[in-house]
Every structure is written in C-alpha cells, then in structure tokens.
Amino acid sequence: MFDEMRGSGGSAGAVRPAYTALADWLAAVKPDVLDFRRREAELLFRRMGITFAVYGDPEAQERLIPFDVIPRILSAAEWEILKRGLEQRVKAVNAYIKDVYHRREILKAGIVPEDLVFQNPVFRPEMNGQRVPYDIYVHVAGIDVVRTDADTFYVLEDNARTPSGVSYMLENREIMLRLFPELFSRYRIAPVENYPDELLQTLKSVAPPTASADPTVVLLTPGIYNSAYYEHSFLADKLGVELVEGRDLVVKDDVVYMRTTQGVQRIDVIYRRIDDDFLDPLVFRPDSGLGVPGLMAAYQAGSVTLANAVGTGIADDKAVYSYMPQIVKFYLGEEPLLKNVPTWRCRESEHLSYVLDHIDELVIKEVHSSGGYGMLIGPKSDKATIAAFRAKLKSNPKNFVAQPTLSLSTCPTCVEEGIAPRHIDLRPFVLTGRDRIRIVPGGLTRVALKKGSLVVNSSQGGGTKDTWVLDR
Amino acid sequence: MLSRTADNLYWLARYVERAEYLARILDTTLRLTALPLAYVGESNEWASAVATAGCANAFFAAHGEANEETVTEFLAFSTSNPSSIRNCFESARLNARAVRTALTIEMWDTINGAWLELKKWGNGPPSREEFARFLRWVLESSLRYDGSAYRTMLRNDAYWFSRLGVYIERADNTARILDVKYHLLLPAQEQVGGPLDYFQWSSILRSVSALTAYHWVYRENVKPWLVADLLILKDEMPRSLASCYENLVQNLDCIADAYGRQGPAQRQARSVRTRIENIRIEEIFKNGLHEFIGEFIEDNNRLGTAVAQQYLM
Numbered sequence: 001m002f003d004e005m006r007g008s009g010g011s012a013g014a015v016r017p018a019y020t021a022l023a024d025w026l027a028a029v030k031p032d033v034l035d036f037r038r039r040e041a042e043l044l045f046r047r048m049g050i051t052f053a054v055y056g057d058p059e060a061q062e063r064l065i066p067f068d069v070i071p072r073i074l075s076a077a078e079w080e081i082l083k084r085g086l087e088q089r090v091k092a093v094n095a096y097i098k099d100v101y102h103r104r105e106i107l108k109a110g111i112v113p114e115d116l117v118f119q120n121p122v123f124r125p126e127m128n129g130q131r132v133p134y135d136i137y138v139h140v141a142g143i144d145v146v147r148t149d150a151d152t153f154y155v156l157e158d159n160a161r162t163p164s165g166v167s168y169m170l171e172n173r174e175i176m177l178r179l180f181p182e183l184f185s186r187y188r189i190a191p192v193e194n195y196p197d198e199l200l201q202t203l204k205s206v207a208p209p210t211a212s213a214d215p216t217v218v219l220l221t222p223g224i225y226n227s228a229y230y231e232h233s234f235l236a237d238k239l240g241v242e243l244v245e246g247r248d249l250v251v252k253d254d255v256v257y258m259r260t261t262q263g264v265q266r267i268d269v270i271y272r273r274i275d276d277d278f279l280d281p282l283v284f285r286p287d288s289g290l291g292v293p294g295l296m297a298a299y300q301a302g303s304v305t306l307a308n309a310v311g312t313g314i315a316d317d318k319a320v321y322s323y324m325p326q327i328v329k330f331y332l333g334e335e336p337l338l339k340n341v342p343t344w345r346c347r348e349s350e351h352l353s354y355v356l357d358h359i360d361e362l363v364i365k366e367v368h369s370s371g372g373y374g375m376l377i378g379p380k381s382d383k384a385t386i387a388a389f390r391a392k393l394k395s396n397p398k399n400f401v402a403q404p405t406l407s408l409s410t411c412p413t414c415v416e417e418g419i420a421p422r423h424i425d426l427r428p429f430v431l432t433g434r435d436r437i438r439i440v441p442g443g444l445t446r447v448a449l450k451k452g453s454l455v456v457n458s459s460q461g462g463g464t465k466d467t468w469v470l471d472r
Numbered sequence: 473m474l475s476r477t478a479d480n481l482y483w484l485a486r487y488v489e490r491a492e493y494l495a496r497i498l499d500t501t502l503r504l505t506a507l508p509l510a511y512v513g514e515s516n517e518w519a520s521a522v523a524t525a526g527c528a529n530a531f532f533a534a535h536g537e538a539n540e541e542t543v544t545e546f547l548a549f550s551t552s553n554p555s556s557i558r559n560c561f562e563s564a565r566l567n568a569r570a571v572r573t574a575l576t577i578e579m580w581d582t583i584n585g586a587w588l589e590l591k592k593w594g595n596g597p598p599s600r601e602e603f604a605r606f607l608r609w610v611l612e613s614s615l616r617y618d619g620s621a622y623r624t625m626l627r628n629d630a631y632w633f634s635r636l637g638v639y640i641e642r643a644d645n646t647a648r649i650l651d652v653k654y655h656l657l658l659p660a661q662e663q664v665g666g667p668l669d670y671f672q673w674s675s676i677l678r679s680v681s682a683l684t685a686y687h688w689v690y691r692e693n694v695k696p697w698l699v700a701d702l703l704i705l706k707d708e709m710p711r712s713l714a715s716c717y718e719n720l721v722q723n724l725d726c727i728a729d730a731y732g733r734q735g736p737a738q739r740q741a742r743s744v745r746t747r748i749e750n751i752r753i754e755e756i757f758k759n760g761l762h763e764f765i766g767e768f769i770e771d772n773n774r775l776g777t778a779v780a781q782q783y784l785m
Contacts, residue, residue: 224569261727261783
C-alpha cells in the first residue's frame with residue numbers, strides 16, 4: 001500500500017520530500033488545535049452555504065461534504081507527468097467524439113465496436129454531421145485519477161459531460177489559507193484561484209464566429225434543487241456571468257435570448273450544467289421542465305455554443321473507457337502517458353466467464369452509472385451480495401464491466417481515532433478552448449473517510465481535501 | 473439583470489419585511505392581552521391580530537377559535553400558513569439561494585443565519601418569555617438584513633428592486649393595520665378617550681414602531697386622527713403611506729433613469745403619491761377613512777402588478 005506521505009514503507013516509512021514540512025508541523029501541533037480548526041472549517045462551510053443535496057434523502061436536503069484539514073501534496077515533477085497525461089487524454093477524447101459524429105474512422109477500423117456507440121443511450125443522432133465551433137466538444141473535463149505507487153497514476157474515469165466539484169477545489173483552498181496561514185509560510189503552492197478566469201477565457205474563445213468581440217456567456221443550472229446548485233451559483237458569481245434557469249431563456253428564430261429587466265438579451269455561449277436529456281423538451285425528454293424549447297434548433301443553426309457539447313457521453317461510459325489506450329494511439333499516434341485500469345467487458349463472452357470466475361477479486365461497475373452507485377467491490381462484499389450481483393450480471397452482461405481492485409494510495413487524514421491513512425483519488429479539471437488547453441494545478445482530492453473504504457464519492461460518505469501542487 | 477433575479481430580490485425583501493411586521497403584530501397583541509379587560513374591552517385581540525395579518529380566512533378555515541395558542545402557532549410557526557414568520561424566512565431563503573450571486577455576503581449571511589437559527593426554535597418556544605425572545609430575534613434579523621442591504625449593496629438595479637419590495641410590502645402592512653382598526657380612529661370616538669382607546673391607539677402605533685415618533689411629531693397625547701395623520705400623510709414617518717410612496721417613486725425613477733425608459737409602474741407610483749401629497753386628513757375623514765384605505769390597498773396592489781409586468785416577467 002502506497003501512502004502519499006510515507007511511501008510504501010508503512011507507518012514507519014520515511015517521509016517523502018514533498019511532505020517533510022507538513023510532517024514536522026503535524027508532529028508539533030497539538031491535537032486539540034487541529035480539532036478546533038477542523039470545527040472552525042465546518043462552521044465556515046456551513047455559513048457560506050456550501051452544501052450539496054443527496055437525492056432520495058429528504059432529511060439531507062442540504063448536507064456538508066466533510067472537509068479534511070490535512071492537505072494532499074503533489075511535487076512539481078509529479079504534477080508535470082499528470083498534466084501532460086491529462087492534456088493528451090482530453091485531446092484524444094475530443095478527437096474521438098468528433099470522429100464518431102462525422103467520419104467514424106475508428107468504427108470503420110474496427111477499434112471500437114459500432115454497437116457500443118450506436119446502441120448507447122447517450123449517443124445523440126442529432127449530432128451526426130453537426131459542426132461545433134473549433135471542433136471542441138469537451139470544454140470542461142473532470143478526469144478522475146488514482147495512484148497506486150510512487151510512479152503509477154491510473155485514470156479511473158473521463159467525465160466528459162458536466163463534471164462537478166471545482167467549487168470545492170476553490171473553497172478548500174480559501175479555507176486552508178484562512179485557517180492555516182503558518183503552513184503556507186512553509187510551502188510555495190501553485191495557486192488555483194485563477195480557475196474562474198481560465199474558465200471564462202475558455203468559454204469566450206469558443207463563441208460562435210458570429211458573436212461580438214465580447215460574447216455573452218451564461219451558466220445554465222437546473223435550479224436550486226440540483227445537488228450541485230451551490231457550485232453553479234458560486235461559479236456564476238466568480239465568472240461574473242448570469243446564472244440562468246431554462247425559464248429565463250427563450251428562443252426566437254433560432255437565436256437564444258435571456259429575459260432581463262430591460263427586455264431580452266442575446267446569448268452566445270451557454271456553460272450548461274444540465275444533462276443532454278433535459279436541455280430541450282422538443283428534442284429530448286418532452287417532460288423536462290428544466291430546459292429551453294428550441295435550444296437544440298438554435299444550437300444546430302450555430303447561433304449559440306453549448307459547453308460541453310451535446311452527446312459527449314459516448315466518451316465517458318465505462319465500456320468505452322476500456323478502449324481509451326487504443327483511442328489515444330489512434331488519434332494522436334502516441335503511447336498513453338496515463339495508465340488505464342485493465343477492464344473486462346462483460347459484453348464479451350470470454351471476459352464474462354473470467355469475471356464470473358473471479359467475481360470476489362474484482363470491482364464490477366454498471367456501464368452508465370456514476371456517483372459510486374450500482375457497483376460491487378468483490379473483496380469487500382459478503383457471499384449473499386455477490387450471489388445477487390452474479391445474477392444481475394448474468395441477466396444483462398452488456399451492462400457491466402469489471403476491474404481489479406486497485407490499491408489506491410492513502411493520505412494522512414483527521415479521523416476519530418486521530419490522524420490515520422485513508423484512501424484518496426484526484427479530480428483535476430481540464431479546460432479546452434480554441435487557443436489552448438488550460439489546467440489549474442491540482443484539482444479536487446476526495447477521501448474515503450471510512451477505514452479501508454475505497455469509495456470516495458460524497459454521496460457515500462466521502463470527504464475532500466485541499467490539493468497542493470508545489471511550485472518547484 | 474435577469475427578470476427572475478429582480479423578482480427574487482423583490483420577494484426576498486418583501487418576505488423579510490412581512491416577517492418583521494408579523495412579529496410586531498404578535499408583540500403588540502401580547503401586550504394588549506396582558507392588560508385588564510377594563511383597559512382593552514371585550515374584543516378578541518387574537519382575532520384582530522389574525523385580521524391585521526391579512527389571513528383571517530385561512531386562519532378560520534383551519535382553527536375554530538382565535539386564542540393565544542392557535543394564533544401564535546399560525547402566525548409564527550405554522551408550516552401550512554404561507555405567510556407565517558417561519559414560512560416568510562423559508563421563502564426569503566429560497567429566494568436568496570436562487571440569487572446568491574446578486575446578494576452581498578453580509579445579506580446572505582443574515583438570511584442563511586436566520587434560517588439556520590429558526591430551526592432551533594422548532595414548533596414554537598415553550599414559554600411566553602421565550603416567545604418574546606423569539607419575536608425580538610425576528611425583529612433583529614429583519615433589521616440586520618435591511619441594514620446589510622443598505623450598507624453593502626451596490627446602488628444599481630438589484631438594490632432598487634429590493635427596495636421596491638420593502639416599500640410595497642410596508643405600505644401594504646401599514647394600510648392593513650389602518651383598515652382593521654379604522655373604527656378606532658374615527659373622529660366620533662374622540663369623546664371617549666378612556667384607557668380602552670388609549671391602549672388600542674398606542675398599540676397601533678407600536679405595531680408600526682411609531683409610538684415614540686408620534687410624541688416627537690405632535691407633542692400631544694395620543695389622538696386618533698393624529699394617529700391616522702401620522703401613518704398616512706407624514707413624510708418623515710418611515711412607515712407612513714406617504715413615505716413609502718416617496719421611496720417607491722424615487723427607486724422607480726432610478727430604474728427608469730438607468731434603463732432610459734419610464735413606464736406604467738412609474739406613472740402608477742407617481743399618481744398615488746400625488747394623491748397623498750394633495751389631500752388633508754380632514755378630507756380623508758370626510759370622504760371616509762375606510763374607503764380611502766380600501767382604495768389605497770387596491771392602488772398598491774396595482775403598482776405591484778405594474779412592476780411585475782414591466783420588469784419581473
């Protein structure tokens with residue numbers, strides 16, 4: 001097991017260089033000081049209203065994501081590797097989506113099976129042959145990365161639809177700066193506070209060519225009952241753009257406008273945080289009250305840019321994931337810099353029989369799931385759960401993939417019994433604009449607070465940490 | 473700015489103002505009911521409180537009798553009464569969440585803090601003493617909200633729409649008190665002047681926090697027609713109809729200037745103000761105080777509609 005602070009040597013392992021100053025500080029600080037700051041942090045989060053909703057849990061309409069005050073630290077060299085790998089990955093994802101909706105060379109070459117694309121519910125035939133400004137589909141990607149040893153990073157998921165969590169990256173840093181100024185005097189840490197600026201530049205750069213020199217950008221939210229609503233309002237505020245709901249928008253002659261106190265105003269770019277299904281009731285789900293009738297027509301007419309584009313889901317489901325190394329090679333002619341977790345596709349009979357034989361060693365995931373729901377962690381499940389899952393798997397193998405259980409790295413974390421190692425992952429946010437790719441150093445580190453748990457999702461008891469990328 | 477944002481700011485301000493008004497009504501009612509019957513007469517002050525809050529129909533549909541228990545529950549803590557103090561804060565916060573980006577941190581802190589605090593009060597405080605503390609807390613929250621808006625907001629359309637909400641609600645509240653208690657203010661009551669009326673009149677003043685102001689303005693004993701004069705016509709009295717309309721005209725003009733366009737809302741506000749400016753209290757009594765107030769409430773609602781149609785949709 002690899003620990004971010006102590007390497008592979010267990011609790012007696014030598015402290016890795018990036019963590020030396022932190023380890024010294026932790027050794028000197030009194031436990032009650034740490035505990036006091038932890039409670040202070042929670043109070044700050046609560047007062048700022050930084051909450052998320054858990055669906056199907058009326059008691060927890062607004063919950064706090066637990067925040068751990070011990071930062072996760074990446075050295076400049078480690079970040080450099082990650083950064084190059086992430087850029088490569090996102091370039092390949094964009095090229096792949098463009099190809100699927102246009103020439104389909106990767107399908108013709110037999111690298112990705114056709115039915116995996118065309119029978120995928122998130123494939124959008126409306127996008128066939130549809131040009132998008134500057135061929136960019138995924139303007140904002142959240143790539144989930146885990147680490148298993150000093151040199152090995154794996155990509156776990158490419159979130160290419162509407163990834164969230166970036167507000168926590170920003171707020172975690174703000175809180176740390178307020179609560180632990182003395183720690184910041186021991187380190188030089190790359191800033192993250194420029195993320196909203198980078199995002200705005202990215203969004204403006206992809207405005208339709210018809211837009212004015214200073215395009216109008218809005219953030220489209222499903223509304224205050226959405227689990228990420230706090231983040232939507234936070235980002236709109238930092239971007240200085242209007243936070244709109246579907247009912248604020250109106251489409252006339254294939255142009256999108258927002259209703260303002262001074263009449264309607266034309267919109268050029270919509271950073272939408274609402275799923276494809278709900279965008280436009282005339283094209284997608286007719287029962288959606290969240291969307292804007294006519295939005296797709298305006299989009300297809302090219303008068304407005306949607307970020308991310310419609311139909312990007314075909315790049316981020318778990319079955320497509322297994323082809324990512326080939327996808328990177330096919331479009332970029334390069335070896336992937338970040339590893340892919342070996343994945344058995346249960347749709348293939350050989351893979352399925354392997355999975356059924358080794359079910360108690362594997363993590364089995366639903367192809368279209370997210371949020372850590374609908375998965376089986378073989379080594380941590382009892383016989384009855386495994387038996388039930390085996391039945392599900394056999395009845396619809398196409399719906400599942402399986403992966404070995406990775407031993408995710410751990411990071412020291414404040415828990416009830418004191419400071420103890422807990423498993424973590426990392427979600428960096430990759431911005432792709434007309435001019436270039438931008439990545440703010442770091443990202444959101446999520447931590448599984450339960451001892452031994454590998455599930456870091458906030459809806460399942462995960463917390464977050466500030467992520468430091470050192471400056472040298 | 474987005475019409476919906478303006479709408480949220482407008483209603484946010486209205487709900488906070490309404491919560492304060494309800495707290496004042498409950499506070500004065502508690503005072504009146506603490507007096508011996510000889511001082512206040514046999515009238516049911518709790519029923520009167522419900523009427524002054526403007527929700528008599530809804531109340532009596534749910535409760536048979538208006539008494540301390542039912543009325544405090546209904547006006548302060550009820551989840552089914554959309555205009556209870558609890559629901560006012562609840563709605564205020566919903567509106568605030570929807571326009572987080574248009575609020576300053578101080579304003580959000582106040583609303584969010586009030587909403588969190590409200591949870592601690594549960595379904596109502598156990599004792600009168602606690603309840604009095606609760607009412608004071610409501611007043612303080614409203615004052616803090618108003619103060620933080622006044623001190624921290626940019627003077628742009630967001631601020632002006634928020635002020636429109638305050639003054640339309642306030643004008644409505646003052647008019648409603650006058651409407652329910654108008655019989656006490658008629659000149660025919662003059663000869664009575666007993667303790668009964670004195671406490672009723674001063675309770676009216678107290679519900680709009682104007683008792684001290686009255687003494688400063690008139691330097692006289694509390695007289696009913698002067699109470700009406702103060703609450704309707706006196707510019708310097710911040711809760712008077714005259715003052716509310718002066719502010720409404722001013723804020724609407726700011727919006728019109730910024731947007732370069734006057735409209736029905738500006739004209740409606742100006743016409744109401746002109747009428748108030750040009751009438752004397754004697755005339756109001758001659759033509760009927762009740763009728764005057766009734767018309768005013770309708771006019772005020774018309775202004776609300778005009779603002780909504782012109783800006784908020």
